[in-house]
Amino acid sequence: MMEKKCRELNCQTLELQVYLNDLPGNDFNTLFKGLSSKVVGKKCEEVSCYVMGVPGSFHGRLFPRNSLHLIHSYYSVHWLNQKAPKGLTSREGLALNKGKIYISKTSPPIVREAYLSQFHEDFTMFLNARSQEVVPNGCMVLILRGRLSSDPSDMESCFTWELLAIAIAELVSQGLIDEDKLDTFNVPSYFPSLEEVKDIVERDGSFTINHMEGFELDSL
Amino acid sequence: MMEKKCRELNCQTLELQVYLNDLPGNDFNTLFKGLSSKVVGKKCEEVSCYVMGVPGSFHGRLFPRNSLHLIHSYYSVHWLNQKAPKGLTSREGLALNKGKIYISKTSPPIVREAYLSQFHEDFTMFLNARSQEVVPNGCMVLILRGRLSSDPSDMESCFTWELLAIAIAELVSQGLIDEDKLDTFNVPSYFPSLEEVKDIVERDGSFTINHMEGFELDSL
Structure with a gap:
């Protein structure tokens, strides 16, 4: 070719x-x-x-306007720009996702809302920056970690973080880590569904989706 | 501006x-x-x-054709591409610049010829690569270490290397360094005169000189 x-x-x-x-x-x-x-x-x-x-940081501008023909991001844009999503502490400063480090079945609804909202904000920043850098008729190929289920607390996307939260909780119970550190730590990453990605791209409006698919990685 | x-x-x-x-x-x-x-x-x-x-390496191509508007090289192009100039050993494999590491008053004429020839070859490679990368009407600002004297063995450009050769010779006399290492080592750098630079640029023909000047650095 x-x-x-x-x-x-x-x-x-x-x-x-x-x-x-x-x-x-x-x-x-x-x-x-x-x-x-x-x-x-x-x-x-x-x-x-x-x-x-x-x-x-790919959440900001990296290149001059109209300078890229093909943009490829592999396994990256599910990472958030912030250290953790905003809005995961109450007005009184209390942790809202106690004992967990990501969206969990037992997390209050505000946790999944905070994660989606932060991903929306950060992914929009990414799209906005790239849309200024790409040439007219240029294109972008994105591969990111997402989920097939519509439920963000499905084990498909939470399994690793659930295990890690259990391990950290064990260290807390042994007094090796402060409980407060576990309660206030939240993984700066979000695994969106195809529908969520599609929705953000369409709302942003700077790119048009030609093709989109979800695929599963083989387990190790 | x-x-x-x-x-x-x-x-x-x-x-x-x-x-x-x-x-x-x-x-x-x-x-x-x-x-x-x-x-x-x-x-x-x-x-x-x-x-x-x-x-x-700036002696080869680094950028696509017609992609640079302004090229600036500061204090670099007096370094040679080769580890040492070619032609500094005789056919029998004997060192021709014994006891010295650069052009010296006592070096045979072939040493200064070998250095100039190598600089000519390498600087031409540099000019050739940059001429393909620069846009039409682009420009280049070069600052390199050179000499004001027409004599390449003048102390102005050889002083540091003369001192270093004396220091290495002392280490040789103490048996700390093999004599052969001193005899075969030659600094991979050449300090050209303004005339030599002008001559190479004009022979190469891919750039036109708008302005050229020599200046002395303040001593430390």
Whole structure:
């Protein structure tokens, strides 16, 4: 396909510029060393590939306007921008998701509302930033962790966090961790349903969905 | 000036994309952490500045064709691409710059020829790569270490290396370093004269010199 495009554009080699984004605190050095012998500035068959690192949060702007043809985010946008969703403490400062670290069957309804609301806010920021950076007729391929069930407290998406909450509660009971730390900690991640993602994309309006599907990963 | 350009282009904020290049083995992590609180994706007055890291050797291609408006290289292109200039051993494999690590008053003429020839080759590679990457009417600002004297063995450019060669020779005399290591080591750097730089740029032909000057740095 690349070679065909090359001939269409009447150029000897097709050139790709690839930006790899992560937070500034992550390890770009190892990434760059691993890349250097393979693809940095090297020709791969008929394609020259130029790879760069972009430090910053994908919840904000990372690139100039109209500069990206294809955006791909893999297994990332289910992470929230905030350390934890807003609204998980009462007016009196009391934890509303006591003994749990994510949406749980026993969590009050306000917990699932706070998570969805925060995901809505953060995912909209992501869409807004990318919509300014993508060229007209550019496209985006997103893969994120979600759920097939409409119930956000379904074990499908909560199983890991339920287990972790039980483990932390055990450490609390042994006096190794303050109870308050467990009560106020909430995982900064939300696993949306397909309908929730669709709803946010449509409300935001800057992208149109061409194709959308849910798939299950094989268990380890 | 930025604000004026903004008004001319009728855009609310001017956006700059800045690429920082270094070899893949260098420390981009510290660079990115230092930048993150200041300029990454942040507005600086009326200018949004997007900073990226580009790992690779500037002696080869680093960017797609026609993608850079302004290229700046500071204190770098006097470094050679090779570990040492080619041609500094005889056919029999004997070192031709014995006891020295750079061009010296006592070095045979072939040493200065080998250095100039290697610089010519490497600087031409640099110019060739950048000329493909720069947009038409783009420009380049180069600052490199050179010399004012026409004589490459003048103390102006050799002083540091002469001192270092004496220090290494002392270690050799104490048996701490093999003599062969001193004899075969040559600094992979060349400090050209203005005339040499001008000659190489003109022979290469891909850039035109608008302005060129030599200046002395204050001594420490």
